[in-house]
């Protein structure tokens with residue numbers, strides 16, 4: 001399914017594939033089973049410049065168009081969506097700093113990502129999931145510091161993160177702060193609601209802030225504009241999340257195709273039943289359609305145009321396709337599809353979790369509908 005050449009250099013994709021085959025595929029089941037953060041893999045990808053492929057060269061990045069990131073996420077997630085989500089939290093942190101951070105924090109932290117800095121993006125709290133317009137985590141200014149107090153939950157990659165981007169409310173509204181791990185009064189714990197059935201890259205952690213002090217320049221962007229900044233950053237990570245879903249779908253498709261081509265029933269190969277061929281025809285069309293939406297969203301990110309609409313459309317469709325294809329793959333493989341030692345359970349669990357993480361289906365629909373309503377409003381004004 002070579003759809004890349006119009007969007008991204010095929011040699012680049014081939015290099016990523018070869019790394020994935022050698023280093024990620026062999027341990028993908030183990031990462032999922034043991035729920036561990038794949039530190040060694042992510043650090044190696046960083047040394048090869050892949051985790052900073054879209055960052056400006058001034059900060060040690062590759063300066064490539066966003067299609068390169070999308071291809072990276074699809075290929076990595078073909079083997080392991082857990083590695084994909086481990087990379088997303090790194091891209092989120094560097095994106096928000098690069099887009100909104102002041103010069104001092106950019107110079108301090110962006111080059112660190114090229115050295116393999118591991119990071120997490122902390123929005124969610126026990127009482128605030130989709131709705132982050134107000135937060136219970138507070139930040140107040142005290143002399144030459146910001147002081148943060150509260151608790152964040154569900155933090156992906158938090159078991160290994162060396163740096164956190166944290167949303168907290170100041171007297172003028174929600175704001176974003178960069179907080180290094182290991183700083184005084186910051187701790188993490190694995191709570192009873194920390195392990196998920198999918199996208200298992202180490203248990204999600206709760207992040208406890210008991211008067212954490214960071215310098216003033218660790219405020220990212222404008223005080224009180226944190227929600228807007230976080231949502232803009234989500235346009236980027238939703239496009240990458242969509243690529244993860246397509247990677248999962250493609251893996252499920254290929255594994256089911258291999259099985260159906262070998263397995264016999266009623267004196268013929270399962271793949272020879274027309275009903276089964278139709279399943280594959282539908283799945284292939286849906287995967288291709290989702291990928292096209294993703295590359296359109298990547299182009300929109302490069303140009304800074306209509307990012308909210310295209311990123312949301314890409315994630316809405318790709319996450320649904322991921323779950324549908326993973327589910328059909330089980331169906332096609334019959335009992336083998338349900339075996340614990342077959343990969344389909346992992347595909348299905350990972351795909352379903354991405355209909356919720358990073359912007360649920362309902363929130364994406366709301367975003368697209370808001371875009372529509374704005375157009376109608378403008379036309380009728």
Ligand SMILES: Cc1cc2nc3c(=O)[nH]c(=O)nc-3n(C[C@H](O)[C@H](O)[C@H](O)COP(=O)(O)OP(=O)(O)OC[C@H]3O[C@@H](n4cnc5c(N)ncnc54)[C@H](O)[C@@H]3O)c2cc1C
Pocket residue numbers: 089120121122123124125128129130131153154155156157196198199204353356357358359360361362363366
């Ligand atoms: C695998 C995984 C990884 C995650 N990683 C992180 C992370 O790294 N950092 C982080 O901060 N958070 C993370 N989260 C949390 C995630 O961002 C939230 O789960 C998500 O924002 C939804 O919030 P919620 O689960 O509290 O659901 P709620 O907001 O309580 O929503 C419950 C249901 O209501 C729907 N709903 C909510 N509002 C509306 C509305 N306005 N219109 C229609 N329907 C609505 C939702 O779509 C959902 O179906 C992760 C979650 C998962 C599953």
